[in-house]
Amino acid sequence: xxxxxxxxVIGAGAAGMMCASVAGQRGRRVxxxxxxxxxxxxxRISGGGRCNFTNADAGPQNYLSQNPHFCRSALxxxxxxxFIALVKRYRIPFHEKHKGQLFCDRSADDIIQMLKAECGVxxxxxxxxxxxxxxxxxxxxxxxxxxxxxxxxxxLVIATGGLSIPKIGxxxxxxxxxxxxxxxxxxxxxxxxxxxFDEATWTPFVPMAGISLEIDIxxxxxxxxxxxxxxxLFTHRGLSGPAVLQISSYWREGADMSLNLLxxxxxxxxxxxxxxxxxxxxxxxxxxxxxxxxxxxxxxxHDLKPDTRVPDLPDKILRRLGESLNGWRIRPNGSEGxxxxxxxxxxxxxxxxxxxxxxxxxxxxxHFVGEAVDVTGWLGGYNFxxxxxxxxxxxxxx
Numbered sequence: 174x175x176x177x178x179x180x181x182v183i184g185a186g187a188a189g190m191m192c193a194s195v196a197g198q199r200g201r202r203v204x205x206x207x208x209x210x211x212x213x214x215x216x217r218i219s220g221g222g223r224c225n226f227t228n229a230d231a232g233p234q235n236y237l238s239q240n241p242h243f244c245r246s247a248l249x250x251x252x253x254x255x256f257i258a259l260v261k262r263y264r265i266p267f268h269e270k271h272k273g274q275l276f277c278d279r280s281a282d283d284i285i286q287m288l289k290a291e292c293g294v295x296x297x298x299x300x301x302x303x304x305x306x307x308x309x310x311x312x313x314x315x316x317x318x319x320x321x322x323x324x325x326x327x328x329l330v331i332a333t334g335g336l337s338i339p340k341i342g343x344x345x346x347x348x349x350x351x352x353x354x355x356x357x358x359x360x361x362x363x364x365x366x367x368x369x370f371d372e373a374t375w376t377p378f379v380p381m382a383g384i385s386l387e388i389d390i391x392x393x394x395x396x397x398x399x400x401x402x403x404x405x406l407f408t409h410r411g412l413s414g415p416a417v418l419q420i421s422s423y424w425r426e427g428a429d430m431s432l433n434l435l436x437x438x439x440x441x442x443x444x445x446x447x448x449x450x451x452x453x454x455x456x457x458x459x460x461x462x463x464x465x466x467x468x469x470x471x472x473x474x475h476d477l478k479p480d481t482r483v484p485d486l487p488d489k490i491l492r493r494l495g496e497s498l499n500g501w502r503i504r505p506n507g508s509e510g511x512x513x514x515x516x517x518x519x520x521x522x523x524x525x526x527x528x529x530x531x532x533x534x535x536x537x538x539x540h541f542v543g544e545a546v547d548v549t550g551w552l553g554g555y556n557f558x559x560x561x562x563x564x565x566x567x568x569x570x571x
Contacts (some may be wrong), residue, residue, distance in 0.1 A: 178204045178298070180571045181317055182330040183305055183346070186213050187560035188543025189332030190288040195568025196328075197295020204324060205292065206300040206317075213285045214341040215334065219557070224281030226260065227253040227561070228554035229273040235555045237422055238548045239359050241396070243523035247531070247562040253554075256561050263287045274553045300324075308350060315538065328538050328571035330531075332564065335517025335544040336361060343511070347521065347545035356533050357522040359547040363514030364422040367413035368430075368505040377474035381407040384467045389433040390416045392424045399423030402436060407467075411505065418552050421508060422518060432501040435462055441495025444483060448491065451483040455494075458483055471498070516556050520547040530570030531563055540567045 182193045185207035197203040211217075216224055228235070231253045233245045257275070260267060265287060266278035277283050292299075303321040308329070310316075317324040333346040351358050369375075384407045391400040399420050406414030420430060444451070444458075451458055456479035459468035469479045475497055483491070508514070521541045525533060531546070533539045542563040550556040 178202045178324060178326050180204070180328040180330065181206060181315070181324055181326040182332055183207075183317075184332035184334060184543070185209075185299075185301060186215055186332060186334055186543065187288070187557055188334075188564040189330070190292055191561050191564030192330050192332060192540075192542055192568040192571070193297045194288065194291035194295045195565050196571050197292060197297040199295075199569070201295075201328075201571065203295065203297045204300055204326075205297050206303050206305060206319060206324075208302055208304045209342045210302050212289065212301070215338065215343075216285050216557075217281050218338075218341065219281055220276050222281055223276045223279075224284045225270075225274050225276050225554040225557065226267070226284050227256050227275050227558045229253055229257070229269065229275060231273075231550070231555050231558040235551045236548055236559065237397075237518065237550075238523060240523040240547070243526070243528050244548045244559065244562075246528040247566040248558070251562040251565040253558050256558065259291075260284075260287065263290070272553060305346075308353070310354070310536075313538065328540070330540040330542060330567050330571060331545055332542045333545060335520060336511045337363065337514040337517050337544075339511060343517075347541060351521050351541070351545075354533065354536055354539060356525050356536070356539075356541075359519040359522050361517050361519035363508050363511050364518035364549050365418040365515035365552050366421045366508045366510070366513055367408065367411060368417050368421055368424065369411040369507050369509060370503070371506045374503070374506075375411060378407060378470070379409055380470045380473075381467055382409045383407065384464050385414060386434065386463065386467070387436070388416055389436040390420045390430060392420055392428055392430040397423055397425075405432070405434075410509075415552055418515065422516075422549060422551070424505065426507070427504070429502050429504045432503070434498045434501060436499075438462060438499075439495070440498045441492040444491040444495055445488045448484055448488070454480045454482055455486070456480065515552070516549055517544055518547075518549050520545050523547050529566065531567040532570065540571060542567050 179202045182189050182205045193203045193205040236244050265283045300321050303319045307318045315329045331347045388405045401419045403416035404414045405416045472479045531540045543560045
């Protein structure tokens with residue numbers, strides 16, 4: 174015999190718990206299934222352990238998708254202000270860190286316990302840890318065979334996320350289920366991820382590892398062009414920091430990136446026009462604007478001696494130096510992959526889904542929410558807001 178439930182939600186992460194709690198509080202009999210031993214590990218490790226749970230300014234313009242207008246409906250019906258109100262109701266202290274990014278004052282566990290409590294209000298039943306071995310369509314219902322018994326439901330929500338961070342349990346479950354039921358999937362790739370370079374290209378920059386500074390960065394073409402002003406971090410293998418995590422979602426293999434290391438200064442003009450008044454060495458002059466270690470390493474990487482006096486160099490050399498700092502073009506050879514990616518780009522094709530309730534148009538009763546769907550937010554709380562909004566959209570319908 175199957176347990177009597179109306180709705181099964183597979184995946185007890187951000188979107189899954191949100192969906193289950195909303196459906197349960199509507200009076201639906203909901204079972205929430207997850208294969209992990211620990212609840213919501215991705216929430217737990219997010220934001221350095223303090224969970225950047227939303228962004229006060231979240232809107233459709235902050236998301237990437239092959240179908241860019243799809244996210245509008247869910248995001249407009251459950252906004253960041255709605256989630257903030259829920260956080261306040263549970264008296265969870267939080268603060269704004271940067272550009273609308275909201276973090277818990279204490280710990281990400283506050284958000285996990287809040288969502289768990291909301292599921293309790295909705296009398297959601299838990300099956301965890303439990304592995305779903307198979308899903309079959311039987312008439313208008315779905316039969317789930319799990320390691321804790323069979324379950325038959327009219328509504329099934331897949332909230333198992335994407336491929337990012339496999340060490341905490343990420344799998345391709347959602348995409349396998351999509352394939353089983355002939356739901357198209359947009360090719361996936363790591364997003365919000367550090368970028369790497371081949372050894373020959375990167376060797377001159379290895380001494381800069383650990384240096385951080387605010388830059389302008391851009392890449393891509395037309396609707397896929399990304400432009401950000403954020404902090405850059407040099408690593409032993411390549412580039413990281415918010416600037417590179419942001420741009421990684423727009424970068425495609427074989428494409429260059431353009432970085433302006435001194436966005437507030439036209440270096441070539443400052444050097445050539447002020448050459449007669451500058452009595453300092455190149456390294457000393459650059460250190461006004463850049464970390465000293467970066468100034469010296471950058472000059473050496475461009476075959477310039479740090480102790481050369483600015484007036485002793487021809488304008489041509491100074492212009493070339495300025496262009497290298499204001500328009501550094503470099504081509505990554507890859508990324509750190511899903512093990513370091515914060516999100517998965519691509520996923521279930523939104524053109525196959527209803528933007529109202531996240532259901533599969535050709536198969537009523539089957540829903541996909543959260544990271545499993547081809548909607549990816551910027552760095553800064555946007556992906557959690559998509560999890561909440563898409564979870565609510567499905568939870569109000571199932």
